[in-house]
Amino acid sequence: MSSELTPDALYDKCHALAGNLWWTWHPEVINLFRDLDPIRWRQLDHNPIALLKEFTPERLASRAAEMVLYSRINHAFRRLKEYLASSNTWYASQAGVLGSKPVAYFSAEFGIHESLPIYSGGLGVLSGDHIKSASGLGVPLVAIGLFYDQGYFKQQLDENGFQVEEYMDTKVENLPMKPALSKEGKPITVGIDTRNGRLLAKVWLMRVGRVDLYLLDCDVEGNSPQDRELTSRLYGGDERTRIRQELVLGVGGVKALKALGISPGVYHLNEGHSAFATIEVIREKMHEDGMSFDDALRETAQHSVFTTHTPVPAGHDRFDAALIEEHLGPLRDAIGISYEQLLGLGRVEPHNDAESFCMTVLGLKLSRRANAVSQLHGHVSRRMWAHLWPWRVEEEIPIGHITNGVHVPSWLAHQMRQLYDRHFPSDWIHSMGEADPWQKIHDVDPGELWETHVALKNLLIEFVRRRVSRQARRRGEPDEAVETARNLLDNGVLTIGFGRRFATYKRATLLMSDLDRLLELLNNPARPVQLIFAGKAHPKDEPGKKFIQAIANARHDPRFNNRIVFIEDYDINVGRHMVQGVDVWLNNPRRPLEASGTSGQKVVLNGGLNLSVLDGWWAEAYDGQNGFAIGKGTNHVSDEITDARDGEALFDVLENQVISTYYQRDVDDLPRAWIKRMMNSIGSLAWRFSAHRMVMDYTRSCYVPAAGGLSCDMQMR
Ligand SMILES: *Cc1c(COP(=O)(O)O)cnc(C)c1O
Numbered sequence: 001m002s003s004e005l006t007p008d009a010l011y012d013k014c015h016a017l018a019g020n021l022w023w024t025w026h027p028e029v030i031n032l033f034r035d036l037d038p039i040r041w042r043q044l045d046h047n048p049i050a051l052l053k054e055f056t057p058e059r060l061a062s063r064a065a066e067m068v069l070y071s072r073i074n075h076a077f078r079r080l081k082e083y084l085a086s087s088n089t090w091y092a093s094q095a096g097v098l099g100s101k102p103v104a105y106f107s108a109e110f111g112i113h114e115s116l117p118i119y120s121g122g123l124g125v126l127s128g129d130h131i132k133s134a135s136g137l138g139v140p141l142v143a144i145g146l147f148y149d150q151g152y153f154k155q156q157l158d159e160n161g162f163q164v165e166e167y168m169d170t171k172v173e174n175l176p177m178k179p180a181l182s183k184e185g186k187p188i189t190v191g192i193d194t195r196n197g198r199l200l201a202k203v204w205l206m207r208v209g210r211v212d213l214y215l216l217d218c219d220v221e222g223n224s225p226q227d228r229e230l231t232s233r234l235y236g237g238d239e240r241t242r243i244r245q246e247l248v249l250g251v252g253g254v255k256a257l258k259a260l261g262i263s264p265g266v267y268h269l270n271e272g273h274s275a276f277a278t279i280e281v282i283r284e285k286m287h288e289d290g291m292s293f294d295d296a297l298r299e300t301a302q303h304s305v306f307t308t309h310t311p312v313p314a315g316h317d318r319f320d321a322a323l324i325e326e327h328l329g330p331l332r333d334a335i336g337i338s339y340e341q342l343l344g345l346g347r348v349e350p351h352n353d354a355e356s357f358c359m360t361v362l363g364l365k366l367s368r369r370a371n372a373v374s375q376l377h378g379h380v381s382r383r384m385w386a387h388l389w390p391w392r393v394e395e396e397i398p399i400g401h402i403t404n405g406v407h408v409p410s411w412l413a414h415q416m417r418q419l420y421d422r423h424f425p426s427d428w429i430h431s432m433g434e435a436d437p438w439q440k441i442h443d444v445d446p447g448e449l450w451e452t453h454v455a456l457k458n459l460l461i462e463f464v465r466r467r468v469s470r471q472a473r474r475r476g477e478p479d480e481a482v483e484t485a486r487n488l489l490d491n492g493v494l495t496i497g498f499g500r501r502f503a504t505y506k507r508a509t510l511l512m513s514d515l516d517r518l519l520e521l522l523n524n525p526a527r528p529v530q531l532i533f534a535g536k537a538h539p540k541d542e543p544g545k546k547f548i549q550a551i552a553n554a555r556h557d558p559r560f561n562n563r564i565v566f567i568e569d570y571d572i573n574v575g576r577h578m579v580q581g582v583d584v585w586l587n588n589p590r591r592p593l594e595a596s597g598t599s600g601q602k603v604v605l606n607g608g609l610n611l612s613v614l615d616g617w618w619a620e621a622y623d624g625q626n627g628f629a630i631g632k633g634t635n636h637v638s639d640e641i642t643d644a645r646d647g648e649a650l651f652d653v654l655e656n657q658v659i660s661t662y663y664q665r666d667v668d669d670l671p672r673a674w675i676k677r678m679m680n681s682i683g684s685l686a687w688r689f690s691a692h693r694m695v696m697d698y699t700r701s702c703y704v705p706a707a708g709g710l711s712c713d714m715q716m717r
Contacts, residue, residue: 005070005074006057006061007057007058007060007061008057010057010060010061010064010070010073011052011055011057011060011061013073013074013077014048014052014060014073015049015052016077016080017029017032017033017048017073017076017077017080018033018048018049018052018176019049019176019207020080020084020176020207020208020209021112021113021116021176021206021207021208021209022080022083022135022207022208022209023048023076023080024112024113024410025132025407025409025410026076026079026409027414027417028072028075028076029076030046031414032069032072032073032076033046033048033051034046035067035069036051036055036060036063036064036067036069037051037054037063040054044115045114045115045573046113046114046115046573047115047174048115049173049174049175049176050115050171050174053174083209083210084209084210087138089136089137089138090137090138090430090696091137091138091139091140091699092138094699097704097707097708098139098140098265098266098703098704098707100140101140101263101264101265101266101707102140102141102142102262102264102265102266103134103139103140103141103142103264103265103266103267103268103703103707104141104142104143104144104253104254104257104262104264104266104267104268105127105130105131105134105141105142105143105144105268105270106143106144106145106249106250106253106267106268106269106270106273106274106277107123107124107127107143107144107145107270107271107273107274108123108124108145108146108234108245108246108249108271108273108274109123109124109127109145109146109234110124110127110128110131110143110145110213111124111125111126111127111128111129111572112128112131112132112208113128113572114571114572114573115175116175117148117150117151117152117168117170117571118145118146118147118148118151118215118234119151119152119234119572120152120234120235120536121500121501121536122500122501122597122598122599123270123271123309125572125575125598126270126309126404126598127143127145127270128208128407128410129405129406129407129410129598129691130270130691130694130695130698131143131208131211131213132208132209132211132407132409132410132691133405133407133433133690133691133692133694133695134211134695135208135209135210135211136209136407136409136692137433137692137695137696137699138210139695139699139703141211142211142212142213142214142257142262142264143208143211143212143213143214144213144214144215144216144249144253144256144257144274145213145214145215145216145249146215146216146217146231146245146248146249147177147204147215147216147217147231148170148231148232148233148234149169149170149172149217149219149231149232150167150168150169150170150232150233151167151168151170151233151234152233152234152235152536153165153166153167153536153539154166154167154168154569155536155568155569155570156471156474156568156569157471157548157549157552157566157568158475159475160549160553161548161549161550161552161553161566162545162548162549163536163537163545163548163549165539167232167233175206176206176207177204177205177206177215178204178205179202179203179204179205180203180204180205180214180256180260181205182259182260182261183259183260183261187202187203188202188203188256188259188260189201189202189203189220189222190203190216190252190255190256190259191255192247192248192251192252192255193330193331194247194326194327194329194330195325195326195327195329195330196326197224199218199223199227199230199244199247199248199252200218200220200222200223200227201216201217201218201220201231201248201252201256202216202217202219202220203215203216203217203256203259203260204216204217214253214256214257214260216231216248216249216252216253216256217231218230218231218248219231219232227244230244230245230248231245231248235538239319239320239323240323242317242319243319243323243324243327244327245273246273246274246275246276246317246359247276247327247328249273249274249276249277250273250274250275250276250277250278250279250280251276251277251279251280251331253274253277254267254277254280254281254284255280258284264303265303265706265707265708266303266304266305266702266703266706266707267281267300267303267304267305268304268305268307268698268702268703269304269305269306269307269363269367270307270309271307271308271309272306272308272316272317272358272359272360272362272363273317273359275306275359275360275362275363275366276328276359276362278300278301278304278362278363278366278367279328279331279332279335279345279366280331281296281300281303281304282296282297282300282335283296283331283334283335285299285300286334286335286336287334293335293336293337296335297366300366301365301366301367301368302368302706302708303706303707303708304366304367304368304369304706305367305369305370305371305698305702305703305706306363306364306366306367306369306370306371307370307371307372307373307402308360308363308364308370308371308372308373308381308399308595309373309595309596310593310595311377311380311381311384311592311593311595312503312505312593316358316359316360317358317359317360318356318357318358318359319346319356319357319359320356320357321339321343321353321356321357324342324343324346324357325339325342328342343357345357345361345362345365345366346358346359346361346362346365347361348361348387348388360385361388364385364388364399365388368398368706369398369400369701369702369705369706370398370399370400371399371400371401371402371702372399372400372401372595373401373402373403373404373595373596374401374403374404374595374596374616374617374619374620375401375403375619375620376592376615376616376619376620377401377592377595377596377616378399378400378401380592380595381399381401382394382395382397382399385397385399400701402694402697402698402701402702403596403617403620403688403689403694404596404597404598404601404617404689404694405433405598405601405688405689405690405691405692405693405694406598406601406602406605406689406690406691407690407691407692408429408432408605408686408690408691408692409429409432411576411579411580411602411605411606412605412606413456413459413580413606415452415455415456416452416456416580416605416606416607419444419448419449419452420441423440423441423443423444424437424438424440425437425440428440432686432687432690432692433687433690433691433692433693433694433695433696434687434693435687435688437687438682438683438686438687439683441679441682441683442679442683444679446670446672446675446676446679447668447670449607449675449678449679450670450671450675452607453583453606453607453608453678454491456580456581456606456607457491457495457581457582457583458491458581459577459580459581460495460532460577460578460580460581460582461488461489461490461491461495461581463577463581464488464489464532464565464567465485465486465487465488465489467567467568467574468485468488468565468566468567469482469485469486471485471567471568472484472485484562488562488565489530489532489565490528490530493528493529493530493563494527494528494529494530494583494584494658494659494662494663495529495530495531495532495581495582495583495584496529496530496531496532496582496583496584496585496586496611497531497532497533497578497579497581497582497584497585497586497603497608498531498532498533498534498535498585498586498587499532499533499534499535499570499574499575499578499579499599500535500570500587500597500599501535501536501537501538501544502535502536502537502541502544502545502547502548503537503538503541503544504541504543504544504547505589505590505593505594506588506589506590506594507588507589507590507643507646508533508535508547508548508551509547509550509551510588510643510646510647510650511531511586511647511650512550512551513643513644513647514647514648514651517651518651519559519560521651521654521655521659522560522561522563522564523561523563524659526663527659527660527662527663528563529563529654529659530563530564530565531563531564531565532565532567532578532582533551533552533564533565533566533567534566534567534568534569534570534574534575534578535548535570536569536570548566551564551566552566554566575599575602576602579599579602579603579605579606579608580602580606581606581608582603582608583608583609583662584608584609584610584611584628584658585599585600585603585608585609585610585611585612586611586612587599587600587610587611587612587613587615587616587618588612588613588630588646588650589613589615589616590639590642590643590646591613591614591615591633591635591642592615592616592635593615594613594615594616595616596616596617597612597615597616597617597618598617598689600612600617600618601617601685601689601690604681604682604685604686604689605682605686607678607681607682608678609627609628609658609674609677609678609681610622610627610628610681611627611628611629611630611650611653611654611658612627612628612629612630613629613630613631613633613646614629614630614631614632614633615633617689619633621684621685621688621689623680623684625676625677625680626677626680626681626684626685627677627681628653628657628658629653630646630649630650630653631645631646631649632649661673661674661677662674
């Protein structure tokens with residue numbers, strides 16, 4: 001059985017598997033790591049490198065023999081090698097023109113896995129999903145980000161339900177990264193000059209399947225003690241920290257590519273944080289290709305793609321002139337433009353001194369192709385930025401849209417994956433961005449689909465009990481409270497999940513707006529409802545923290561009958577359990593502030609149904625049969641009226657559609673009409689809102705034309 005593999009060779013194979021984040025979307029490899037030591041696996045945040053450190057090659061070999069893991073390890077290792085070597089990809093078959101000039105994808109955060117805390121939320125998870133799909137499709141792409149050694153905060157609630165933030169040091173040696181090497185084989189440090197001295201950053205390399213992810217890190221000798229902490233925390237510090245981080249990401253990122261010997265054909269700026277990159281690209285073109293400033297600017301714009309992610313004003317970074325001059329001054333000297341010209345690049349009205357420098361404006365001005373992240377967000381963004389093109393009518397504003405999607409293998413539960421494998425065409429995972437394979441869902445036996453869903457719901461309930469009882473124990477609560485937590489929730493009860501940032505526009509407490517009506521729903525003896533909440537508030541968002549408190553403290557109020565639970569520390573792991581196990585995913589933002597949203601797309605894959613305001617992706621996804629809509633997608637004159645109307649609409653649809661359909665059972669106790677909706681949801685939405693479809697759209701309508709290939713500017717007006 002256990003082949004001739006020596007303990008050392010076995011150990012090396014496990015390390016190779018842990019060293020490429022490809023494993024994060026392969027459940028058979030995840031299960032393999034878990035089987036090595038299930039308890040430590042959980043305690044170590046599902047980090048295989050940390051786990052392997054606890055084994056000697058000999059102990060690993062004996063554990064592998066005991067658990068019959070040899071052939072699984074060999075098989076996984078072979079698959080990884082084949083994956084990395086294969087050139088038989090969607091991109092290759094499209095005869096793309098990018099070739100040796102890859103897309104450079106810049107993002108301030110990457111959410112790839114819970115063991116890698118370099119993301120805070122939706123933007124990061126989207127970037128992670130984007131590069132995973134680029135890997136799967138074979139799109140030549142390198143990614144640039146920052147390495148935050150403390151990441152984003154860990155959330156705990158105190159006895160009053162108030163959020164407490166804690167930052168933890170990440171152990172670099174436990175992460176799958178190594179120093180990136182230059183053409184000459186040397187570790188790379190880039191230097192960025194400011195009016196105030198030089199800022200240094202070293203460069204790490206992480207492998208995400210076929211994609212190389214480079215992360216810049218200011219914790220290097222030669223930086224001041226303060227600058228060594230510059231990239232410690234995601235979205236920490238003040239405006240000055242922020243601009244310095246963005247300088248490192250944008251300008252430092254372009255310099256790092258240069259040092260690596262990579263010359264990109266396209267620069268994709270995912271959100272404004274990285275928009276300074278364009279100015280460094282202009283400098284390169286002037287100094288290396290001898291272009292004039294105007295030509296270099298035009299060329300840079302031709303090769304740049306900009307994606308805007310939010311209509312919320314606070315989501316658009318703005319800096320005052322002094323900060324811009326301090327940090328971009330040497331660069332503007334190098335390209336020979338004036339102080340006013342530089343500031344003009346970040347202003348709607350170039351000469352308006354009252355206007356601060358906006359990173360979104362810079363991104364829009366210096367990219368020929370720009371897009372929003374859903375159809376509705378496209379309309380909103382064109383209206384929002386129309387004054388940048390005052391001579392154009394709104395329909396001609398050059399901002400298109402490519403709706404966000406999620407990386408299917410990362411968010412699909414193993415059990416559901418097995419169900420699809422049984423019923424879909426054998427190579428469905430390679431065409432998951434297309435409609436065809438998914439239509440097979442309508443041939444699946446309703447009982448089989450329902451049983452799989454119920455099994456996943458059970459796993460979620462177990463997870464909630466484990467987490468909430470641990471929370472209670474940590475707070476030193478009495479034994480009865482811990483015991484109550486161990487028995488929370490009921491598998492037979494309609495379960496609604498709400499997991500997202502607690503930004504106030506997302507209105508986490510909308511259900512609390514009519515307490516009597518809510519209590520009636522929760523405690524209806526024949527058709528009860530239970531709610532699972534999770535989410536972090538930004539450390540400075542006091543109203544958001546109050547929302548958390550209101551929900552978390554429901555457990556002290558006997559009227560709620562323990563039917564509302566709050567799980568601390570929402571992250572990719574908590575999110576994954578929730579989207580895989582809920583019956584219904586609730587999304588009730590104040591329209592049209594949710595640019596896209598992606599968590600509901602993850603729910604689709606696993607058979608849950610969306611109950612959402614017609615905002616973001618749901619406005620173009622909902623067809624009447626594939627989930628539920630709150631309201632009719634109208635806007636009201638004031639927030640107060642909107643909130644009141646939406647609150648009523650939410651209760652109406654819950655009472656009249658959601659709850660009644662869920663509890664309507666046939667003789668086999670199957671909710672036939674509900675299951676039909678699950679199938680409609682999977683069949684009509686899973687492929688359209690997949691990251692594979694999204695990356696194919698970016699490739700066809702942005703990357704290829706920006707690289708100078710045949711222009712097929714479909715949606716890019
Ligand atoms: C998917 C995801 C998000 C984004 O979801 P939204 O619908 O935009 O709220 C945020 N955080 C985590 C951890 C996620 O997995």
